[in-house]
Amino acid sequence: MTDRPNEQNDVDSTATLFHDIATPLVIAKMKAELLAKYLPDLIKAMVDSPELRHLLPEGEKFIDALIHSPEIMVSNLAIVQKKINLLSTSMRHQTNSFISTSVDDLAAPDARSGVQINASTRVSVIKTILLVDDEVIHRDIGESLLAPHYSVDFAKNGLEALSMCEQKHYDLILMDLHMPKMNGEQATVELRTRVSSETIIFGLTSLPIGANRSGLLARGFTDFLEKPLSLQSLQNLLRSHERHV
Known part of the structure; x- marks a missing residue:
């Protein structure tokens, strides 16, 4: 029999490593895309302006580098992202294949009924997600992490979330707690009068919940996740709740 805690730690460590790499890559690529969109025109305008031309370095090769570097950065970051995603998928597959040799993973018994339920099928119950932030x-x-695995929609605040939930059913709602117009707490209270009781609502926050946890749970939250979002932490939390259903 293999050592299950150590194996699970290996899975979690691998997921954490790739999450810690992927998150800054996403942010860097977004910034590079902004530079690629706006910097070339800005540089060209400065070149043509007698008042601003002196702020740029001398030499055509430096001007050309300023204009084209953001596009090169975007391209290189996209390549790195693709390689990281491929490596992450490969390592998760290898680790999960190793762990799946354990009988306990292949058929985990439900705590109350004794029914044999495949652990991987629990999380697969979630098909549609609304991310509100x-x-x-x-x-x-969220899109980069969730879109490959789920059908994901997005809302910018609680009011948008209410409107979208009137038009479509979501198995899971990821709700940021701190937003303008209508915050996550207000939106969740309202949603609980409109959505199915089976709908899961996880609060998202970068701040400690602390003593507010019990009050927020009473208002309709199922549980909470730290930001930035991690796919592994989300799936772990889903599994932990499904084991008690």
Whole structure:
């Protein structure tokens, strides 16, 4: 029999490593894309302006480098992202294949009924996700992590979330706690009067929940996740709740 805690630690460590690499890559690529969009025209305008031309370095090769470097950065970061994603998928597959040789992983018994339930099928129950966050960077991170595995929609605040939930059913709602117009707590209270009782609502926050946890749970949250979002932490939390269903 293999040592299960150590194996699970290996899975979590691998997921954490790739999350820690992927998150700054996403942010860097976003910044590079902004530079690629706006910097070339700005440089060209400065070249043509007698008042601003002196702020640029001398020599055509330096001007050319300033204009084209952001595009090169975007391209290189996209290549690195692709390689990281391929490596991450490969390592997760190898690790999960090793762990799946354990009978306990292949058929984990439900705590109450004794029914044999495949651990991997628990998380697969979640098909549709609504990510609610007012910050573009966190929506982009969420898209990069979730879109390959789930059908994902996005809302910028609680009011948008209410409107979208009236039009479509979501198995899981990831709700940022701190947003303008209608924050996560207000939106969750309202959503609980409108959505299915089976809908899972995880609060997202970069601040400690602390003593507010019990009050937020009473208002309709299922549980909480730290930002920035991690796919592994999300799936681990889903599994932990499904084991108690």
